Amino acid sequence: MDFEKEFRIKPSESVSLKKRETKTKGPFEDKADAVAATEKNIATIQELQYRMYVEAKQSLLIVLQAPDAAGKDGVIRKVLGKMNPQGCRTYPFKVPSSVELAHDFLWRIHSCTPARGKVAIFNRSHYEDVLVVRVQNLVPESVWRPRYEIINDFERNLAANGTRILKFYLHISPEEQLERFRKRLENPAKHWKLNPGDYEARSQWDDVRRAYEDAFERCSTKYAPWYVIPADHKWFRDAAISSIVAKTLSEMDPKFPPVDVDLDEIRRLYDLAKDAQKI
């Protein structure tokens, strides 16, 4: 199964989240089968991330958006966080601070985009400004409506500068979400995650879903595609995302740069040091 092709939203494609599956096993026999595939993908990602870091020409931006409990933290801990932290950073975008609100909505985002050779992972992102901001009427429509184009322009600029962009939506069913809420209630170590607001969000779900669908339809571009990943099975979610990241890095094909030091000179210095040590 070509996960990249299967779950990518084509530019201007009409999107109905209700019609897209949340629970699939894909090509996998069972969980163990998917976990093995994920491990293999992670090894590929680690190798290619190292090359990208040394090459220092291209960068990778991974955006994660999802309803509560859909598994953003899990994907970071179990898949994306396996990258070498020297070349990879995670940025959570929470409620904006007063300083952030005093600027345009992309200001805090732009300061976190990855430098050449680096990976950035956004846990939530600038898309909140056309999602929660829209649904909760935090700004008037005349403000949020133009943001789809502003986002496309922004992402085009990043892409033109050598940044590959992957945007993942973790798609879980309301039933699976409720089941995860139940597990949180039963596990005291997860009680800090409990929030009455989670249930309020469920009652707004129709509006949120429409906002997501609009974002996917308007902002899934050739240079910054959206992927809607079935996420009811955590192991399928991890396998699909790791596969798409590994495939993308393979396409980017980072290479060790030509060595710009004189190897003979280094060998001479080494021999001198070796001789000096013997004395």
Place this chain on the structure above:
Amino acid sequence: MDFEKEFRIKPSESVSLKKRETKTKGPFEDKADAVAATEKNIATIQELQYRMYVEAKQSLLIVLQAPDAAGKDGVIRKVLGKMNPQGCRTYPFKVPSSVELAHDFLWRIHSCTPARGKVAIFNRSHYEDVLVVRVQNLVPESVWRPRYEIINDFERNLAANGTRILKFYLHISPEEQLERFRKRLENPAKHWKLNPGDYEARSQWDDVRRAYEDAFERCSTKYAPWYVIPADHKWFRDAAISSIVAKTLSEMDPKFPPVDVDLDEIRRLYDLAKDAQKI
């Protein structure tokens, strides 16, 4: 073996790096034995880091300093980088930029210190300003000499605000360093790391060693101790550092905060949602 006690520099202790061992097996039979201990320590670190993140009261700052090829990158990749990236960031401090140089030497450092609940790992640090800066006469002695006290004051401020500070020096022998340089020469994937300057640094080693010793004697405090870790065996280095980090986190004893939501209310909301789903 209590690594924490064994390798800590006591305040005002006189330090001779030549007299401190670089190659020890400590309590370990062999490499496999040490690797098993490291794995156990990492599991402890992961559990306690999660608690610290949720608690959001204390923070941890880990400083790494070492000669070239001593293994800073390896420690980050194999030990410290196993922490959850959502609560842990690595900061490399390279040659300062022109903007950084236009400020005091702690300006760029302070902007990277860990927030409550977080861990920061410094790959090199403010200590470069009393090491390379001193040895290469980048500023006059009247500028670098007062920095030991300035650093102590700075670190005391961080500690007073709930930041635990661990400073590790990876101590390798010149022979082991040269051996690692040889391995780099033989491995094309490592050629990007080759630098004639590495050999120049070896010729300055007596000066650099004295600068390190001064930093350890003056800046190993109760609230921000230096540890000199024997690093000729990578597996010993990893076991010792992971042990000290695990012990420190245990002492910090982070706790899940009391749940400030009304559990009965959450249960009621859950039941309502469950009922609604059945309809």
